[in-house]
Amino acid sequence: MPSQPFNGVLVPVLTPFTRSGEPDAARFVAFCRWLLNQGAGGLAIFGTTSEANSMSPAERMSLLDRLIEAGVPAVKLMPGTGACAMTDAAALVRHAVEHGCGGVLMLPPFYYKGVSDDGIFAFISGVIDRVGSPALKLFLYHIPPMAVIGYSLDLVGHLIKAYPETVVGLKDSSGDWSNTAALLERFPGFAVFPGSEVFLLDALRKGGAGCITASGNVNVPGIRRLYDNWRGPQAEALQAEITKLRTTLQAYPMVPALKAIIAHYHNDPDWAAVRPPLVALDRAQTAALIADLDKLGFTLGERPQAKAA
Amino acid sequence: MPSQPFNGVLVPVLTPFTRSGEPDAARFVAFCRWLLNQGAGGLAIFGTTSEANSMSPAERMSLLDRLIEAGVPAVKLMPGTGACAMTDAAALVRHAVEHGCGGVLMLPPFYYKGVSDDGIFAFISGVIDRVGSPALKLFLYHIPPMAVIGYSLDLVGHLIKAYPETVVGLKDSSGDWSNTAALLERFPGFAVFPGSEVFLLDALRKGGAGCITASGNVNVPGIRRLYDNWRGPQAEALQAEITKLRTTLQAYPMVPALKAIIAHYHNDPDWAAVRPPLVALDRAQTAALIADLDKLGFTLGERPQAKAA
Numbered sequence: 001m002p003s004q005p006f007n008g009v010l011v012p013v014l015t016p017f018t019r020s021g022e023p024d025a026a027r028f029v030a031f032c033r034w035l036l037n038q039g040a041g042g043l044a045i046f047g048t049t050s051e052a053n054s055m056s057p058a059e060r061m062s063l064l065d066r067l068i069e070a071g072v073p074a075v076k077l078m079p080g081t082g083a084c085a086m087t088d089a090a091a092l093v094r095h096a097v098e099h100g101c102g103g104v105l106m107l108p109p110f111y112y113k114g115v116s117d118d119g120i121f122a123f124i125s126g127v128i129d130r131v132g133s134p135a136l137k138l139f140l141y142h143i144p145p146m147a148v149i150g151y152s153l154d155l156v157g158h159l160i161k162a163y164p165e166t167v168v169g170l171k172d173s174s175g176d177w178s179n180t181a182a183l184l185e186r187f188p189g190f191a192v193f194p195g196s197e198v199f200l201l202d203a204l205r206k207g208g209a210g211c212i213t214a215s216g217n218v219n220v221p222g223i224r225r226l227y228d229n230w231r232g233p234q235a236e237a238l239q240a241e242i243t244k245l246r247t248t249l250q251a252y253p254m255v256p257a258l259k260a261i262i263a264h265y266h267n268d269p270d271w272a273a274v275r276p277p278l279v280a281l282d283r284a285q286t287a288a289l290i291a292d293l294d295k296l297g298f299t300l301g302e303r304p305q306a307k308a309a
Numbered sequence: 310m311p312s313q314p315f316n317g318v319l320v321p322v323l324t325p326f327t328r329s330g331e332p333d334a335a336r337f338v339a340f341c342r343w344l345l346n347q348g349a350g351g352l353a354i355f356g357t358t359s360e361a362n363s364m365s366p367a368e369r370m371s372l373l374d375r376l377i378e379a380g381v382p383a384v385k386l387m388p389g390t391g392a393c394a395m396t397d398a399a400a401l402v403r404h405a406v407e408h409g410c411g412g413v414l415m416l417p418p419f420y421y422k423g424v425s426d427d428g429i430f431a432f433i434s435g436v437i438d439r440v441g442s443p444a445l446k447l448f449l450y451h452i453p454p455m456a457v458i459g460y461s462l463d464l465v466g467h468l469i470k471a472y473p474e475t476v477v478g479l480k481d482s483s484g485d486w487s488n489t490a491a492l493l494e495r496f497p498g499f500a501v502f503p504g505s506e507v508f509l510l511d512a513l514r515k516g517g518a519g520c521i522t523a524s525g526n527v528n529v530p531g532i533r534r535l536y537d538n539w540r541g542p543q544a545e546a547l548q549a550e551i552t553k554l555r556t557t558l559q560a561y562p563m564v565p566a567l568k569a570i571i572a573h574y575h576n577d578p579d580w581a582a583v584r585p586p587l588v589a590l591d592r593a594q595t596a597a598l599i600a601d602l603d604k605l606g607f608t609l610g611e612r613p614q615a616k617a618a
Contacts, residue, residue: 021395021435053393053420056366056400084362086330086585091365109586110420111362113455119586126330126585146422148457149586276395276435277418277428277458 004137004168004191005075005102007209008041009223011216012049012080014258015063017273023059025066027271030304031262032072038220038301041210041227043072044105046080048146048173049214049255054275057088061095074100078212082107082141086123090130093138103137105171105212110147117155124159128166138166143173143195150174153182160187171195171212177202184208197223198246201239204230215246217258218300248292256281257289264290265300313446313477313500314384314411316518317350318532320525321358321389323567324372326582332368334375336580339613340571341381347529347610350519350536352381353414353480355389357455358523358564363584366397370404383409387521391416391450395432399439402447412446414480414521419456426464433468437475447475452482452504459483462491469496480504480521486511493517506532507555510548513539524555526567527609557601565590566598573599574609 013035016027032043045067046052046060055063064079081092081104089106096104106127108120128136140159144150151159151170159167172180173195180199183192184206191209194200200211200223216223219242226238249257256274260281263271272280281289322344325336341352354376355361355369364372373388390401390413398415405413415436417429437445449468453459460468460479468476481489482504489508492501493515500518503509509520509532525532528551535547558566565583569590572580581589590598 056396087365115586119588122585276431277424279428
């Protein structure tokens, strides 16, 4: 069983943008610190929820530089390093490894559809070989609802066999529990994270490492409570509670909804901005979302201390 | 009707790679010249067939620089400038405009699925506004089989209305003739290119500007013959002939097959290389493809003169 530093509630961190549409490093650093203070087990920055693919590789690397400069522990970071081009992906992975990041989360090359497992294997192995670092811990990012192509069970097995010290885990955002269960059964010791806390208790019972979930941006404490007490008598009730919040969130476009929540509860309206092709919630949607959350008695922790730029 | 410089047979040019997997600029320049000498009406470099998304923006820009330095006329070039990030797309578009390219071909931001027309509009208008050049002629690249999201008829209308001098055409790789026909009917004067020569005669009869087709890499003369004689008595026969070749090609993975053809008929085996996630044809597939082509009496023009690096 290869070592890897992540467990618990990992958060694919939202990326704030300034009014002119640029990544807002000051707000980003403050928000990352806040999530860790709330109990996040790691920060999967530059994921789907982070609008990572709406940023250039240079923009992503610059934000990571800023986090490290600000003293956020690199070992807690699992930046998304996926790209359609092997050269871009290798540059992002190399940069993360040089910073000492605990791991990287790797999309398959998502432009071409209908590609073979052999083609995806060649891509991932090409990236690993180009980087050539024993420090690299690579987590596969399986998200067919966005990438369409994904990591089949056989391909996962092939990659683990070829790179047992490097390919150490997977985020399963298929939304298909049977796939997550099959991964946990077939690859014991491989760190499997479902992409939603809805599957957290089921995953932990089968040896899962935790979850990497968008809703972590607004509910680390609730999800963490289940993670810390999953063997206890309250586990089912805690699962039901976080599932209820997740279900409420899922009635809205996820990324704009999460940003609207931060903007509202932290009284920081600029947080609501997204980059195209995503579209921010309008006033009516935002009001409906907040009303739904009020019904659940939702609260968000204190606003991050560092003053936003 | 806005001016735009393209018509006839446009080729999404294959990108050769060296044995070590780097873009091979010398072979690329020679091949582009060869296609123009064969009668191509323009070169849609950096399209799907070009494995453009398997290259970093810097690699694409460097190849374009090399073409221009080699004296290939910029007005004949329609580089693909699509990217998931507005900042990457704007950089690619700006670079193409600065070189005086005749136009650019623009994928929608293809990572997120289920995005709205408003979100795609905001992306394209954001790119146009960031570049801010009256010299920009932008062609929309509609290819739902790969990008999954695409340009609806209403969105095309919205973009033409907002940017009548800039958004001047569209490549329709939907494979759905009814969509191409609807575009031609609804937007007279807008330059519509089907993404396959199979629809060339039908498109020309409805006012289409030509086609932009992968098979142009190996059959400019045949497709050009139909383009030059579409009003003549041989049109249907010429269409049937090029459709037959296209159908043969489509029995194989298109990009690897086209590269295998160049490698075989130009006796230049390195041409067969592709970048992951694509996979080159194996020997048996290549032999079967060549046998199929022999049955059609297929020939390829003379090998490009410039010596490959």
